[in-house]
Amino acid sequence: METEVKKTTGPRDVFSHLLSIIFLYVSVIGFGILLFGIIDVYFPDVLSDTYGWYAKSALRWPLALLVVIFPLYLWFTSYLERDLEKNPEKRALKIRKWLLYFTLFVATLVIVGDLVSVIFSFLNGELTLRFVLKVLTVLALALSVFVYYGWNVRKDVAASHDPRMKLFVRAVSALGFTAIIFGFVVAGLPQTARDRQFDDRRVSDLEQIQNQVASFWQTKRRLPNSLDELRDEVLAVIPPRDPETQPK
Known part of the structure; x- marks a missing residue:
């Protein structure tokens, strides 16, 4: 056998x-x-x-x-x-x-x-x-x-x-x-998952903007008139944009 x-x-x-x-x-x-x-x-x-x-x-x-x-x-x-x-x-x-x-x-x-x-x-x-x-x-x-x-x-x-x-x-x-x-x-659905990823990115960006505004106020003792005022090329501070409508 x-x-x-x-x-x-x-x-x-x-x-x-x-x-x-x-x-x-x-x-x-x-x-x-x-x-x-x-x-x-x-x-x-x-x-x-x-x-x-x-x-x-x-x-x-x-x-x-x-x-x-x-x-x-x-x-x-x-x-x-x-x-x-x-x-x-x-x-x-x-x-x-x-x-x-x-x-x-x-x-x-x-x-x-x-x-x-x-x-x-x-x-x-x-x-x-x-x-x-x-x-x-x-x-x-x-x-x-x-x-x-x-x-x-x-x-x-x-x-x-x-x-x-x-x-x-x-x-x-x-x-x-x-x-x-x-x-x-x-x-x-996959599209729902992608929408969730965009939302997570937006939440993260809002937290980043909050930190940048707080830093701006501590430095200049006033609030910025627009997000562009937060930009600082020397310190490499670039305010984030909406990942879906303004990716760059």
Whole structure:
């Protein structure tokens, strides 16, 4: 059996399994960050720096990541399943078994750690709705990984051939794409994000003008008649202009 596996496997199989697992980990982390960010938007912590608009802007990176990585993960998983159907002996491939068991090991640790965190927070009186939702998010992600890869370890048939597992995979995939779409809705349109950047720039410029006016008053004991009076080539003081209507 081992000889047959060596004859039918090569670098392509090794890197395909590695890429599939890497895409899995990146996707899970991306979904975790995305869902945590959505929870922060709807259940904000006023003591956190990510309150308000900044919580929405934090969704862009996980969204950009998932739009590319998650479909690639699904494609690689589907490709590997088709390959295993044609070459059943590849199920004994060592790197496949190592990666599957390592993934189950990590998922188990995450689930146990998640439950410990819930109990500790409950005893500490910190079991808020915001915290519970984040704990459930981690638990759902870890359980999804554990169920699918645990099934792959125990069974010798592709998930697409088992009605229950096929339904499970489709449901998880649909939830994943739903989360991505909802993330775009929460994060807002690109034009809205650009308008926000202009507003942030204007706020920063107004603070700069305030400092320049205060410095002008301390020096000349009067207020400037216009912004042009604040200009000082020697001290390199140039009053800012509106970034959208007067960029220069």
